[in-house]
Amino acid sequence: MNETSRKRLLAEWYQRCDPDRPLGFDTGDDAGSAAELYVDLDAFPDPDSGETRPLRGHPAIDDLFDHIEMSSLGPRASSSQLFAGFRGTGKSTELARLARRLEDAGDFLVVRFDVGAYHARARALTREELALVLAGGIGEQVEEKIGLKDLPDKRPIWPRIGDWLNDKLDKVEQASRDAEVSVGVPGMQLKARLRDDENLPEQLARIRKKQPGELRRFLHEVVDGIAAAIGQRQLVVLVDGLDRYDAPINRIIEVYQAMARLFAEHADLFVLPRCHVVYTVSPYFQFLLPSIADHYTGGLRTLPSVKVRERPPGRVPFKPGIQAMDALLARRVDLDELFGKERQACVEALALASGGHVRDLFHLVREVIRFAWRRPLPLGRPAVEDAIANLRNKRAPLFRDTGELLARVARAGSLDGLSDAEVPALCRAMDNYFILAYANGASWYDIHPFYRDAVPAPRDAANPDGA
Numbered sequence: 001m002n003e004t005s006r007k008r009l010l011a012e013w014y015q016r017c018d019p020d021r022p023l024g025f026d027t028g029d030d031a032g033s034a035a036e037l038y039v040d041l042d043a044f045p046d047p048d049s050g051e052t053r054p055l056r057g058h059p060a061i062d063d064l065f066d067h068i069e070m071s072s073l074g075p076r077a078s079s080s081q082l083f084a085g086f087r088g089t090g091k092s093t094e095l096a097r098l099a100r101r102l103e104d105a106g107d108f109l110v111v112r113f114d115v116g117a118y119h120a121r122a123r124a125l126t127r128e129e130l131a132l133v134l135a136g137g138i139g140e141q142v143e144e145k146i147g148l149k150d151l152p153d154k155r156p157i158w159p160r161i162g163d164w165l166n167d168k169l170d171k172v173e174q175a176s177r178d179a180e181v182s183v184g185v186p187g188m189q190l191k192a193r194l195r196d197d198e199n200l201p202e203q204l205a206r207i208r209k210k211q212p213g214e215l216r217r218f219l220h221e222v223v224d225g226i227a228a229a230i231g232q233r234q235l236v237v238l239v240d241g242l243d244r245y246d247a248p249i250n251r252i253i254e255v256y257q258a259m260a261r262l263f264a265e266h267a268d269l270f271v272l273p274r275c276h277v278v279y280t281v282s283p284y285f286q287f288l289l290p291s292i293a294d295h296y297t298g299g300l301r302t303l304p305s306v307k308v309r310e311r312p313p314g315r316v317p318f319k320p321g322i323q324a325m326d327a328l329l330a331r332r333v334d335l336d337e338l339f340g341k342e343r344q345a346c347v348e349a350l351a352l353a354s355g356g357h358v359r360d361l362f363h364l365v366r367e368v369i370r371f372a373w374r375r376p377l378p379l380g381r382p383a384v385e386d387a388i389a390n391l392r393n394k395r396a397p398l399f400r401d402t403g404e405l406l407a408r409v410a411r412a413g414s415l416d417g418l419s420d421a422e423v424p425a426l427c428r429a430m431d432n433y434f435i436l437a438y439a440n441g442a443s444w445y446d447i448h449p450f451y452r453d454a455v456p457a458p459r460d461a462a463n464p465d466g467a
Contacts, residue, residue: 007373009337014369016332019362022092034096037331041090041306041358044324053320055356057439060085060301061094065101067298068276072107072234080271081298082263084243084283086430086437088359089303091280095238098278102236108276109233111141115241120195122246124258127266128204131219132194134270135161138237142226152225162190164218168207216269227274236276243282252431253424260288267295283437284427287418304437306356311444312413317352325351328358329365338368340378349381353388355436355448367391392450395433402429406447406455409435413444 001009016037023034042059043052064081071079085091095112102108118133119125125133139157148154155163193200208215227235247255263270263281270279283302285292293299308321326347329335339346350368354361367387372379398406402425409415418426429435433448447455 006377009334010369010372013333013338014366017329017362017366017369019088019359019366022090022096024096034093038093038097039324039328039331041324041328044320044327046320047323048319054440055306055321055324056304057443060303061098061101063301064098064278064298068102068108068236068278069105071276071297077234078272078274079276079298080267080296081278082285082293082296082300083278083280083303084285084300085280085303086283086305086357087244088357088433089305090358091243091303092240094303095240095278095280099236099238107233108236109142109145109230110236110238111138111145112238112240113137113141115239116244117241118191118194120246121241121244123251124245124255124262126201126204127262127269128208128215129194129201130262131215131269132161132204134237134239134272135219135222136191136194137239138226139222142235146230151229157222158191160222165190165204165207168211168214169203219269220273223272223275234276235274236278237272238278238280240280243280249428253427256282256284256427257288260285260292264289264292264295271296284423284430287415287423287426302437302439302443304439304443306358307438307440308351308354308356309446311438312410312446315446317348321356322348322351325354325356325361328361333365333369336378338372338378339380339384342378342380345381346379346384349384349388353392353449355446356438357433357436357448360433360448364388364391395450398434398451398454399425399428399432401425402434403456405429406434406451409445410447410452410455413446415445 023038041055042062044055045051046053060083064083067081068079071077083091083095085094099110099112102110115121115125115130115133115137118136119129136157139160142151143156148156153160204215223235223237242259245252245255259282263279263285271277278298281300286300286302306321306324307318308325309315309318326335326344329347329350335343335347346368350361350364354364364387367390368379368384371383371387375383405418405422405425406429408417415426426435430437434451435445436448438444438446
């Protein structure tokens, strides 16, 4: 292989291992390539026994699909579920898989959108903003799929929303309404305002105070009208992106707390009529408000990392998980070409260093590929160890308020006894990948391998100094 061909091959591998690109099972031409790259981590055979072993607990997507399918056969034909996953575990890919499965079933019209397309998420959304995002996102996607002619209201959704808002503001504060901030024209300007205009939430709040039930009535009318227009099919709405925010680090916990309260206190708004809806939310909801799942018919499902080691304190390597990581990488990279005879040892080192966190596995192999750019193939274990060390050195340092929490997790693999005061430290730790979550039988936790050596020794009554 000449040098040009070698670099072209490395560049192709590098692009195929992009950690921020979910597989598009439900996006036309991408569906075929997604199927080629996907490895089912929820049904992977044990390399010794051949028995299928759970690597991420009971498959969350199976649960979501089954609940929608069973609910569709009931008299109400509606459902609502929360889907959570720690960053980098593959939530968006799994949602795309869910959309494809539902569409293949033939009984559903599935729309999926990301809240980030409609809101900057630099702070928590208000109930009014999220309601308009839902109306706009659902309406746009349905218009794209079936067109306007079959819908009861033939207008595009954003002008329709704008007219509704303008009418309500007229009635609430007609004398003081400023034409320059009119929300009724044209619809796409309203869409832009929803994303960037800090004055819009105040206007929306005025409508709620004067006419508290109108926003819910409007959103539910939009959804109900679509449900009535699609005949025998049932509407399924998959709402992604409510777990990611660009708020400053010192305010991010406030954002999570506000969003958890929003979903708990206003489920009557977000549980949609004649519709199956799945919201992708932060996994911290279960710590911030443990009862939140009670408000949604399917509860809260969580997507954890892949088990590549046994639970602390033993942490014995778990062969099925390591083999699954090998299979995942082999769909994107020629591992024999990259590592030669040292493939098994190199992939095991990468899998264990990632902690079974899929995004970090791709970060690590990209670092290896970057090292290979100026080195001959195959690479050996020393180059892999260098790449692991290099990525580890780029990660955030531990925060003072997370030390004792991490020490407890390192000792027992558990968050039992977590106090309310420790929840902010937990959110900070998980946002920075200090702690990873697993589910095999019971849910359990471990320190990310990058940080294990930096975690202070745990303190207890017999050893108060951690010596």
